[in-house]
Amino acid sequence: MDKKSMLYDLIEEYKLKHKKSAEIFEKASLYQIKGGSHNLRLFEPFPFYDVWCSGSKVLDVDGNTYVDFWQGHFANILGHNPKIVLDVLIDYFKEGQGLTTGFPGEYQKEFAELILQQLDADKIRFTTSGTLATMYAIMLAKAYTKRTLVMKVGGGWHGAQPYALKGISVYDNGMENLESAGLPPGVDSMIIMTRFNDSEDLEAKFRQYGEEVACFILEPFIGAGGFIFSHKDYLQKARELTQQYNTQLIFDEVVSGFRFHPGGLQSLYRIKPDLTVLGKAIGGGLPLSAVAGREDVMALCGPDAKMGQKVKFDGGTFSAHPASMLAGLTYIKYLIEHESEIYPRIGRLGAEVRKRIEEIFTEFGFNVKCTGYGNSVTKNSSLVGVQFLHEKIERIISPEQVWNPEVCDFEIREKIFKLAMLEEGFNIFHGYGGISAAHTEEEIQSSLDAVEKIARKWKLQI
Ligand SMILES: Cc1ncc(COP(=O)(O)O)c(C=O)c1O
Secondary structure: OOHHHHHHHHHHHHHHHOHHHHHHHHHHHHHOHHHOOOHHHOOOOOOOOEEEEEEOEEEEOOOOEEEEOOHHHHOOOOOEOOHHHHHHHHHHHHOOOOOOOOOOOOOHHHHHHHHHHHHOOOEEEEEOOHHHHHHHHHHHHHHHHOOOEEEEEOOOOOOOOHHHOEOOOOOOOOOOOEOOOOOOOOHHHHEEEEOOOOHHHHHHHHHHHHHHEEEEEEOOEEOOOOOEEOOHHHHHHHHHHHHHOOOEEEEEOOOOOOOOOOOHHHHHHOOOOOEEEEOHHHHOOOOOEEEEEOHHHHHHHOOOOOOOOOOOOOOOOOOOOHHHHHHHHHHHHHHHHOHHHHHHHHHHHHHHHHHHHHHHHHHOOOOEEEEOOOOOOOOOOOEEEEEEEOOOOOOOOOHHHHHOOOOEOHHHHHHHHHHHHHHOOEEOEOOEEEOOOOOOHHHHHHHHHHHHHHHHHHHHHO
């Protein structure tokens, strides 16, 4: 059976089980482009609409339940709607509080102090999304250095903001493409691309452009680029070069911030950037993000900054929203207090899943490799990617491999395997996704049984 027929059959099965979702989608599409507001949520043929999410589980309008490994774009390290956060929010709302006020609120100071202690940074400012926070961090770096160029890695995703929409997921003999229309003129030549985990390329790019580069922004664990950790010597090289060329080093820890350690990956690698961007888990399930870093750089968004260097990172009707402050504070405190239980467990589960998935597919004759492997610094990780390969490769080591259609089969991963796992009761993303503290060992084992069932079936079909 070819891929087209497999996909066709899976779509037909999916439609049978999702009749109410189909109706909602049809109506939603009258009012919204493709029936929604975030393309990643709108998979083919249409998304299921959830009515209840708790812990590891999701229930949809048609009565289907799924064990969910998408977990709110991987933000939900404690699973969906954790009671510890709901309880404090319910009390807060019962007191008649929690909606926006336009005042700083009582929790902001405590939360700022807590995050700064975790990162060992000087100052922090909160905003509402990872996208805004990376944009502000880059603006701060440009203002501080009085330079214009931004360096980023191929496969790096920093949200849809003008300074980072190049070299994200389009592979074209490398990752150098501007990936959005509507950007300011000249932005293409303003963004310098370098290869992730490639110290030689980084050195060469710094030799060529270093004196004009305002910042080097990267994810120490590349998320959308394929779930790959930085090598320690690569991050060290990045730190050395940015210091040598007076360039700001920005760690985008929107994904990695609280996923592997409450102090971010920087605390595990013991490498301090000039600026850090946090998002996703920091809000405990509510919209929140932050830029934290050096006092002299952060000061440029304050009222006392010199005109000409002052950065307009000073708005945001909903920045530091009172409910997000309380939810985030509660969540991050919990992660810190339970660090020794949570992180080793979800990391171990991730390692087991990677090992078994590779074994299963190998047993049935498929070329499949997982990503999310730890290294000497990080050991294990709770984020698991699964890549379906066109030919045998020992290990996926770069975003270029993940996005090169001649290396990895995107259609099998994001369409066929996705629908096949949904059919078995598991909602996956990037081939598997994020293991949260709410997932049980039994659920993980059942997900592996489902993978085995699918691999066995494919073996007979192909
Ligand atoms: C590493 C990274 N940076 C920035 C962003 C943008 O964050 P947001 O979606 O909150 O705007 C994302 C989102 O997935 C991300 O993964």
